[in-house]
Amino acid sequence: MAMDDLQQLLAKQAITEVIVRYARAIDRMDEALLRSVFHPGSRHRHFYEGPSSDPDAPASAGQPGDFVAFAFDVLGTATRTHHQLGNTLIEFDGDHSARSETYFTAFHRLRPVGDPLAGAAAFDTEMDYFVGGRYLDEFALRDGEWRIVSRTGMTDWTRMEPPASQGFYDIDPETIGRRAPEDLLYCQRGD
Numbered sequence: 001m002a003m004d005d006l007q008q009l010l011a012k013q014a015i016t017e018v019i020v021r022y023a024r025a026i027d028r029m030d031e032a033l034l035r036s037v038f039h040p041g042s043r044h045r046h047f048y049e050g051p052s053s054d055p056d057a058p059a060s061a062g063q064p065g066d067f068v069a070f071a072f073d074v075l076g077t078a079t080r081t082h083h084q085l086g087n088t089l090i091e092f093d094g095d096h097s098a099r100s101e102t103y104f105t106a107f108h109r110l111r112p113v114g115d116p117l118a119g120a121a122a123f124d125t126e127m128d129y130f131v132g133g134r135y136l137d138e139f140a141l142r143d144g145e146w147r148i149v150s151r152t153g154m155t156d157w158t159r160m161e162p163p164a165s166q167g168f169y170d171i172d173p174e175t176i177g178r179r180a181p182e183d184l185l186y187c188q189r190g191d
Contacts, residue, residue, distance in 0.1 A: 003095050011098070012090045014146045015139050019102050022135075022148075023083040028186070029075060029179040034068050039140055039147040046135075046153025047074070077119035078108040079126070080177065096141040106131045109163060130159040 003011065018037050025034035035053040042052035044067035051057045057065030064070045075081055086103035093099065108129040111118040138150040168176075180186050 003092065008092065011092070011141070011146060015090050015098060015100060016088055018139070018146055018148065019085065019088060019100065019135065019137070023085055023104075026071060026075065026083055027081050027177070027179075028183055029072060031068060031072065034071070037148055039142055039149050042148055043150045046151060052148065052151065074119075075108075076117055077122070078110050078129075080107075080109045082107040082177070098139040098146070100135070100137045100139065102135045102137070104131075104133055104135060106133075126163045128161050128163045130161075131155060132157045 021033055022037045024030065025037065035055070038053040040054075044050060044052040046067070048063070048067050048070040050063075051066045053068050054066045055068070059065045059069075064073060084105045084107075086105070088100060088102040090098055090100045108131075110127045110129055111122060112126050113122045113124050115122070133156045134154040136152045136154060137148050139146050140149045174184060177183060
């Protein structure tokens with residue numbers, strides 16, 4: 001039996017919320033939340049190729065065992081990130097599977113040489129790294145939950161430049177975004 005219009009709208013909202021939770025999890029470095037957007041057995045291809053979320057997957061050739069570990073290693077070389085989501089198109093393939101394309105723009109403030117958490121390719125100063133691209137996702141409905149079963153990250157453009165933060169440190173420190181659990185979102189919820 002095919003989904004009716006209301007069921008499709010509810011499914012599209014559920015899928016969209018998974019995509020949005022992914023962005024929150026990445027920017028707040030919330031491991032539990034990031035793992036929750038993937039079904040077991042999910043695969044990833046976005047600067048990394050392999051399982052999306054399998055905490056027991058063995059590391060090999062210097063690469064973490066799953067995308068979540070890889071992402072946290074990479075994002076640890078940045079002091080802050082911000083993923084902005086754009087157009088999202090969701091198309092169903094039956095009642096239990098869907099494909100989506102979501103545009104994104106990502107900002108990363110990279111740590112400089114000398115910072116113990118800086119990446120191997122760090123510069124002498126902090127750098128701002130921008131990426132524009134799209135997430136091509138395959139979703140499945142299992143046990144009443146839509147989650148990602150496959151993600152391919154497409155890169156449409158990148159840009160690297162010295163940072164510009166005039167006025168940033170004049171902002172009320174409590175309202176500057178942080179990673180979990182120090183971010184105000186988690187403090188207000190009592191996480």
